[in-house]
Amino acid sequence: MIDSVKLRRDTAADFFSHYEYLCALQDSVPLPSVRACLREGVLDFNADRLRIVDWAPLLSTLKINKDLPLVSIKSFFQPWLGETGL
Incomplete structure (x- = not known):
């Protein structure tokens, strides 16, 4: 088996190692x-x-990971008051 494929398969279960x-x-x-x-x-x-x-390594790791029971991504961005969007 190709070493890089084996490494990806082995670390897919361990989120941080793959990340x-x-x-x-x-x-x-x-x-x-x-x-x-x-x-x-x-x-x-x-x-x-x-x-x-x-974002790239984080999303790639989340795509194949089977280890995390909970993923919570928060954003506190609020558009400025008076912004019309035009």
């Missing part, structure tokens, strides 16, 4: 906010604090 691996592939650092709640078995973070480049 860390995908971050390393794109030369980025795993986010502390993602790591913070994983001890409790949940993923809970504020989406407003993520940059565009942070």
Whole structure:
């Protein structure tokens, strides 16, 4: 079996290991906010604090992961008062 396929299959059950691996592939650092709640078995973070480049490894890991019973993504963005949308 190809080593990269075996690695992906083995780490698919462990969210943080796979997330860390995908971050390393794109030369980025795993986010502390993602790591913070994983001890409790949940993923809970504020989406407003993520940059565009942070989403790719996170979403790819969520796509194949079978380990997390709860995923909570929050946003506190509120449009400014008086914004017309025109």
